[in-house]
Amino acid sequence: MKFGVVIFPSKKLQDLVNSYRKRYDPHYALIPPHLTLKNAFEATEEDAKDLADKLRQIARNTNPFSLKTSKISSFQPVNNVIYFKVDKTEELAALNSQVNQEFSEQNPDYAFVPHITIGQKLSNDEHSDVFGSLSMTKLDHEETIDRFHLLYQLENGSWTVYETFRLGKE
Amino acid sequence: MKFGVVIFPSKKLQDLVNSYRKRYDPHYALIPPHLTLKNAFEATEEDAKDLADKLRQIARNTNPFSLKTSKISSFQPVNNVIYFKVDKTEELAALNSQVNQEFSEQNPDYAFVPHITIGQKLSNDEHSDVFGSLSMTKLDHEETIDRFHLLYQLENGSWTVYETFRLGKE
Numbered sequence: 001m002k003f004g005v006v007i008f009p010s011k012k013l014q015d016l017v018n019s020y021r022k023r024y025d026p027h028y029a030l031i032p033p034h035l036t037l038k039n040a041f042e043a044t045e046e047d048a049k050d051l052a053d054k055l056r057q058i059a060r061n062t063n064p065f066s067l068k069t070s071k072i073s074s075f076q077p078v079n080n081v082i083y084f085k086v087d088k089t090e091e092l093a094a095l096n097s098q099v100n101q102e103f104s105e106q107n108p109d110y111a112f113v114p115h116i117t118i119g120q121k122l123s124n125d126e127h128s129d130v131f132g133s134l135s136m137t138k139l140d141h142e143e144t145i146d147r148f149h150l151l152y153q154l155e156n157g158s159w160t161v162y163e164t165f166r167l168g169k170e
Numbered sequence: 171m172k173f174g175v176v177i178f179p180s181k182k183l184q185d186l187v188n189s190y191r192k193r194y195d196p197h198y199a200l201i202p203p204h205l206t207l208k209n210a211f212e213a214t215e216e217d218a219k220d221l222a223d224k225l226r227q228i229a230r231n232t233n234p235f236s237l238k239t240s241k242i243s244s245f246q247p248v249n250n251v252i253y254f255k256v257d258k259t260e261e262l263a264a265l266n267s268q269v270n271q272e273f274s275e276q277n278p279d280y281a282f283v284p285h286i287t288i289g290q291k292l293s294n295d296e297h298s299d300v301f302g303s304l305s306m307t308k309l310d311h312e313e314t315i316d317r318f319h320l321l322y323q324l325e326n327g328s329w330t331v332y333e334t335f336r337l338g339k340e
Contacts, residue, residue, distance in 0.1 A: 001181060008330050011171060011215065015325045022326065029199035032330040045181065149331060155185045156192065160178050160202040161319060161331035 001045060002153040003162070005038035005055065005099050009067060009116065010143050017084065017118055024082065024119030024130055031159040035086060035116050037099045037148060048152070052163045054102045055150055058095070059165035064146040065091035069116070072134045080127040083115035084139060095148070171215060172323040173332070175208035175225065175269050179237060179286065180313050187254065187288055194252065194289030194300055201329040205256060205286050207269045207318060218322070222333045224272045225320055228265070229335035234316040235261035242288070242304045250297040253285035254309060265318070
């Protein structure tokens with residue numbers, strides 16, 4: 001089965017993100033708005049406990065940190081994903097790096113662009129229209145992140161939370 | 171904002187439940203298959219940390235327990251909810267009772283019918299058809315529950331996990 005590791009931002013930011021996803025993101029109903037720390041990967045249900053132990057350890061050694069977003073960007077020409085660009089702070093990059101090192105030999109650090117998707121799987125024309133009208137949008141949001149989550153995917157494509165990891169606790 | 175407390179069963183059981191919900195439950199896209207421990211209630215985001223502290227304490231004092239389901243039932247004539255009936259074991263009733271006592275003066279224990287919804291908001295005719303064809307379905311499923319979750323609801327009606335509580339840990 002597939003697992004993933006994500007941060008869910010505050011309800012306020014999730015509601016804002018969903019106001020876009022509703023129209024532009026076909027994954028809208030499958031998972032709440034999130035910042036991906038580790039992309040979907042294969043593991044067994046039995047592995048989940050070990051994964052969780054490792055993530056719990058990482059969480060304990062990580063302090064809560066600030067998440068800031070101030071603009072809407074796009075991954076074009078790589079793909080047509082439109083997203084809230086999240087500042088790549090040291091703390092966020094370190095957390096991403098630790099989570100990924102725990103689960104694979106390669107270090108995909110170089111490719112980490114922290115983001116919260118608001119639109120994807122758009123045609124090139126849709127992407128141009130939507131991004132054209134959103135790219136000048138000014139955001140000014142900052143909040144504290146104090147937890148992240150290990151999720152698994154159901155057969156219908158939706159995601160369920162396996163466990164929450166609170167930063168710096170216990 | 172609204173919070174709720176639920177158990178997510180295993181992926182296997184969630185997938186089975188979703189095969190019914192897809193057709194019969196308009197909440198299919200809003201929340202994964204679940205057993206409700208505490209119905210939606212109002213609280214502030216600031217309250218969430220206290221709620222979580224209390225639930226963490228309850229979880230520590232509760233051992234993992236077995237969840238069994240063997241038949242499909244309906245709440246008719248009270249409402250047209252069709253569900254997997256879950257055995258009301260001592261452990262499950264005790265957990266439900268503790269979670270509810272923590273958050274309200276009344277003890278709603280008498281009304282606790284542990285269930286996992288597979289269909290709801292059906293017309294009377296739909297309910298008769300669907301329940302008629304499902305009521306003889308034999309289930310034989312047992313699994314271990316070792317965690318539950320505090321959720322909050324977004325503006326679009328969907329639910330995000332705030333925190334997971336592992337039973338009997340730490």
